[in-house]
Amino acid sequence: xxxxxxxxxxxxxxxxADGLYQLRGKELTxxxxxxxxxxxxxxxxxxxxxxxxYTLARVASASAGWEPEGETRNVQAMxxxxxxxxxxxxxxxxxxxxxxxxxxxxxxxxxxQITLDFCRRLGIQARVLPMSDEAVRTYVLTSEGxxxxxxxxxxxxCEPPVRGFQYAGADEARLSDEVLDALHAADLEAxxxxxxxxxxxxxxxxxxxxxxxxxxSRGAPVVAVSPIIGGRALKGSAGKxxxxxxxxxxxxxxxxxxxxxxxxxxxxxxxxxxxxxxxxLGMRVCTVPTRMRSAEDRVALAQSVLxxxxxxxEARIAEV
Amino acid sequence: xxxxxxxxxxxxxxxxADGLYQLRGKELTxxxxxxxxxxxxxxxxxxxxxxxxYTLARVASASAGWEPEGETRNVQAMxxxxxxxxxxxxxxxxxxxxxxxxxxxxxxxxxxQITLDFCRRLGIQARVLPMSDEAVRTYVLTSEGxxxxxxxxxxxxCEPPVRGFQYAGADEARLSDEVLDALHAADLEAxxxxxxxxxxxxxxxxxxxxxxxxxxSRGAPVVAVSPIIGGRALKGSAGKxxxxxxxxxxxxxxxxxxxxxxxxxxxxxxxxxxxxxxxxLGMRVCTVPTRMRSAEDRVALAQSVLxxxxxxxEARIAEV
Numbered sequence: 335x336x337x338x339x340x341x342x343x344x345x346x347x348x349x350x351a352d353g354l355y356q357l358r359g360k361e362l363t364x365x366x367x368x369x370x371x372x373x374x375x376x377x378x379x380x381x382x383x384x385x386x387x388y389t390l391a392r393v394a395s396a397s398a399g400w401e402p403e404g405e406t407r408n409v410q411a412m413x414x415x416x417x418x419x420x421x422x423x424x425x426x427x428x429x430x431x432x433x434x435x436x437x438x439x440x441x442x443x444x445x446x447q448i449t450l451d452f453c454r455r456l457g458i459q460a461r462v463l464p465m466s467d468e469a470v471r472t473y474v475l476t477s478e479g480x481x482x483x484x485x486x487x488x489x490x491x492c493e494p495p496v497r498g499f500q501y502a503g504a505d506e507a508r509l510s511d512e513v514l515d516a517l518h519a520a521d522l523e524a525x526x527x528x529x530x531x532x533x534x535x536x537x538x539x540x541x542x543x544x545x546x547x548x549x550x551s552r553g554a555p556v557v558a559v560s561p562i563i564g565g566r567a568l569k570g571s572a573g574k575x576x577x578x579x580x581x582x583x584x585x586x587x588x589x590x591x592x593x594x595x596x597x598x599x600x601x602x603x604x605x606x607x608x609x610x611x612x613x614x615l616g617m618r619v620c621t622v623p624t625r626m627r628s629a630e631d632r633v634a635l636a637q638s639v640l641x642x643x644x645x646x647x648e649a650r651i652a653e654v
Numbered sequence: 655x656x657x658x659x660x661x662x663x664x665x666x667x668x669x670x671a672d673g674l675y676q677l678r679g680k681e682l683t684x685x686x687x688x689x690x691x692x693x694x695x696x697x698x699x700x701x702x703x704x705x706x707x708y709t710l711a712r713v714a715s716a717s718a719g720w721e722p723e724g725e726t727r728n729v730q731a732m733x734x735x736x737x738x739x740x741x742x743x744x745x746x747x748x749x750x751x752x753x754x755x756x757x758x759x760x761x762x763x764x765x766x767q768i769t770l771d772f773c774r775r776l777g778i779q780a781r782v783l784p785m786s787d788e789a790v791r792t793y794v795l796t797s798e799g800x801x802x803x804x805x806x807x808x809x810x811x812c813e814p815p816v817r818g819f820q821y822a823g824a825d826e827a828r829l830s831d832e833v834l835d836a837l838h839a840a841d842l843e844a845x846x847x848x849x850x851x852x853x854x855x856x857x858x859x860x861x862x863x864x865x866x867x868x869x870x871s872r873g874a875p876v877v878a879v880s881p882i883i884g885g886r887a888l889k890g891s892a893g894k895x896x897x898x899x900x901x902x903x904x905x906x907x908x909x910x911x912x913x914x915x916x917x918x919x920x921x922x923x924x925x926x927x928x929x930x931x932x933x934x935l936g937m938r939v940c941t942v943p944t945r946m947r948s949a950e951d952r953v954a955l956a957q958s959v960l961x962x963x964x965x966x967x968e969a970r971i972a973e974v
Contacts, residue, residue, distance in 0.1 A: 375753050375754070375756075375757050376756060376757050376760055377753075393735075402732065406726065406728050406746070408726050408728065408746035408747050409729060409746045409747065409749050409750050409753070410750075411747070412722065412746075412747040412748075412749075412750035412751070413750040413753065413754060415713075415750070415775065415776065416750055416751060416754055416771075416772050416775050416776070417754075417771055417772070417774070417775035418750065418753070418754045426726070426728035426729045426732075426746045427728050427729065427731070427732040428732075429729050429732075429749070430729050430730075430732035430733040430735075430736055430738065431732070431736060433695050433697075433729070433733065433738070434695070434733060434736055434737075434738045436695075436696060437695050437696050440696055451736075451737055452736050452737070454737070455735065455736050455737035456735065456736070
């Protein structure tokens with residue numbers, strides 16, 4: 335067994351990363367979207383990074399996977415009482431990482447090193463890496479102009495129709511040495527793109543110069559898991575955004591977004607009828623249960639994904 | 655009845671300020687020590703300002719007056735889990751003011767305006783003012799060198815013997831326009847120096863150029879309340895510091911610290927035997943119960959202090 339790299343974001347991505355982590359431990363590297371990061375009260379919030387870290391550390395809430403279990407809002411209550419902003423409604427435990435991160439960044443430390451320190455302290459054996467140490471910010475293009483994703487999500491409640499996306503800073507951002515090392519590992523076995531919004535969760539990672547080429551050239555199968563089941567996003571607004579962009583709001587629509595990037599696509603049993611049509615796009619298809627309700631579901635899906643990647647590798651060898 | 659200015663710091667000073675506030679409402683201005691302020695995690699902590707604000711807003715803990723009632727430590731638990739500093743042990747509600755203050759300061763707002771905003775939002779009618787908008791930092795001189803007061807208090811637990819104090823920045827600091835306005839009020843009735851450590855709580859305010867002269871020249875009686883009862887500081891380490899500095903660790907020793915500044919000194923009934931000796935220093939003495947255990951105690955002491963000041967004023971008029 336070799337190394338596995340997961341591209342992850344959001345709660346679904348975190349849960350699949352956790353399944354992979356249970357199977358592969360320190361052989362796993364999770365590359366995480368930072369396009370949704372934002373500043374609030376002069377602190378650096380990295381929602382995707384923190385979601386992954388809490389999940390792998392087993393401190394994430396079962397019902398609200400983006401924050402620690404048993405979260406409280408006492409800081410926020412006093413912020414509001416003192417006339418500060420009511421939103422986003424900060425969690426107490428969730429404030430610790432932004433506080434330490436902001437202090438570290440102000441002292442000149444790289445986001446990658448700060449994140450790896452958190453992992454070490456929480457006993458996470460896998461490597462959790464921001465996609466870049468440089469800032470990339472995803473903007474949602476709406477009829478009212480470009481809106482930072484965080485504002486679109488919180489202030490606008492994802493309501494204005496989406497016309498497109500911009501990834502500010504992506505052209506100048508660099509993949510970190512740690513991300514390059516992970517993807518250049520001689521024993522790289524698979525790259526797994528987690529079930530997450532293709533536009534604001536996964537795409538920012540693909541927009542960093544060199545990322546697509548590197549994924550294509552490495553030889554290890556690139557396998558994605560659909561965030562859409564039966565025409566609905568499990569979490570978040572992927573389906574709504576796809577309709578507004580004139581895309582087909584189905585697992586097949588997601589597959590189209592990853593055309594010429596992935597070798598295999600994992601869809602839910604519920605979407606089995608789409609398998610043939612997706613295969614005709616030029617990729618292999620794996621149909622399994624993809625809902626992750628329990629810890630066992632996470633591991634089972636991760637196992638299916640890795641076996642699927644292994645089958646793609648073997649088929650390639652057979653072809654040669 | 656005219657206006658009252660209180661110089662306050664620490665829990666004792668906050669409680670007396672609260673008593674004065676109950677009696678005089680918006681006629682009260684509280685000038686607060688900022689020499690004990692410190693930076694932690696890049697945030698600006700102002701322990702004395704926050705203690706006064708919580709107390710006047712009636713949200714201060716009954717047992718730990720420097721923080722809000724029902725304080726929790728959830729942010730700190732996660733900070734420690736992530737490898738951040740264990741001390742000072744941050745309270746959740748207590749973190750709101752430093753967060754908003756730091757954001758305001760970074761945006762170029764003055765500490766005075768930020769503090770007045772907090773008061774407005776919390777419904778405090780009195781004016782709570784930092785002694786200056788410029789930073790003054792109290793250093794404790796020990797055999798191991800100069801230590802910032804906050805570090806002396808938390809890291810060193812006030813243990814190393816004190817050889818003296820330095821007030822860094824005091825020479826360049828200016829009294830704010832708001833403090834000057836309060837002290838120049840035509841109907842200024844009394845200036846009250848609260849029961850607090852004379853060296854690190856009250857003295858920093860007196861070290862700002864012009865403060866002593868202004869207090870002496872205004873004509874309103876300046877009255878101080880002893881933080882020492884029966885040879886012991888009610889809170890904090892005043893007695894210990896006085897011994898180490900070779901001063902008499904009694905109410906009389908405190909009076910000596912305020913020589914040529916105050917017109918009257920308020921001591922506890924327990925120290926009645928010292929009254930004559932203190933009067934011989936050239937000040938009037940008022941002997942009353944000074945322990946503030948209940949809300950009624952605060953008001954009663956405040957009432958005694960204001961009556962004492964009124965008596966000093968009347969005696970002066972009689973002399974003229």
